[in-house]
Amino acid sequence: KAGVTQTPRYLIKTRGQQVTLSCSPISGHRSVSWYQQTPGQGLQFLFEYFSETQRNKGNFPGRFSGRQFSNSRSEMNVSTLELGDSALYLCASTLLAGGTGEQYFGPGTRLTVT
Amino acid sequence: AQTVTQSQPEMSVQEAETVTLSCTYDTSESDYYLFWYKQPPSRQMILVIRQEAYKQQNATENRFSVNFQKAAKSFSLKISDSQLGDAAMYFCAYRSGNTDKLIFGTGTRLQVFP
Numbered sequence: 001k002a003g004v005t006q007t008p009r010y011l012i013k014t015r016g017q018q019v020t021l022s023c024s025p026i027s028g029h030r031s032v033s034w035y036q037q038t039p040g041q042g043l044q045f046l047f048e049y050f051s052e053t054q055r056n057k058g059n060f061p062g063r064f065s066g067r068q069f070s071n072s073r074s075e076m077n078v079s080t081l082e083l084g085d086s087a088l089y090l091c092a093s094t095l096l097a098g099g100t101g102e103q104y105f106g107p108g109t110r111l112t113v114t
Numbered sequence: 115a116q117t118v119t120q121s122q123p124e125m126s127v128q129e130a131e132t133v134t135l136s137c138t139y140d141t142s143e144s145d146y147y148l149f150w151y152k153q154p155p156s157r158q159m160i161l162v163i164r165q166e167a168y169k170q171q172n173a174t175e176n177r178f179s180v181n182f183q184k185a186a187k188s189f190s191l192k193i194s195d196s197q198l199g200d201a202a203m204y205f206c207a208y209r210s211g212n213t214d215k216l217i218f219g220t221g222t223r224l225q226v227f228p
Contacts, residue, residue, distance in 0.1 A: 092159075
């Protein structure tokens with residue numbers, strides 16, 4: 001079974017631009033979560049989606065948004081990029097939201113904002 | 115709000131020896147899960163071990179075991195017979211029972227010396 005895939009793997013953007021990152025969960029998984037990892041702030045939760053509905057949102061500004069499609073694939077968008085948005089963005093998928101299911105992480109998208 | 119604290123930024127161990135990584139957490143919830151994740155230089159997050167709060171028995175996975183002290187809100191990871199491949203960042207994480215949102219500690223960098 002294929003793992004969680006994230007595209008693109010690496011991205012360089014300029015301040016003020018916007019970016020869209022994609023996450024394809026393991027086949028059959030319906031829950032997707034997103035995390036931002038930076039040296040200064042560590043690993044921080046961004047969003048959690050299940051069956052196209054956002055169940056949880058982390059403490060990030062409105063420039064960060066996301067969505068989930070009917071096939072469970074998820075995208076996150078960051079508008080008006082700032083230097084501080086440079087980070088590794090990780091997504092994880094689970095069979096069902098909550099419960100005892102294990103979360104499987106993707107390899108991440110490394111975003112650099114210049 | 116729930117918090118996770120890892121007080122050891124770095125640890126080192128000799129190959130074949132045993133090392134213990136510490137983690138404490140704070141919560142008022144009764145339904146939750148605790149995890150240890152490993153993040154090698156590739157940045158791929160790998161689940162090492164998990165513990166359901168309602169289980170009194172400490173979880174064990176091969177060379178990895180935990181010491182779960184619920185009353186003290188402590189969740190340490192013991193790695194026995196350390197191997198060079200165990201070198202990585204280790205993150206302790208908390209998850210409430212009804213969500214996939216993970217709350218991570220700041221991590222412990224483990225070095226393994228031959």
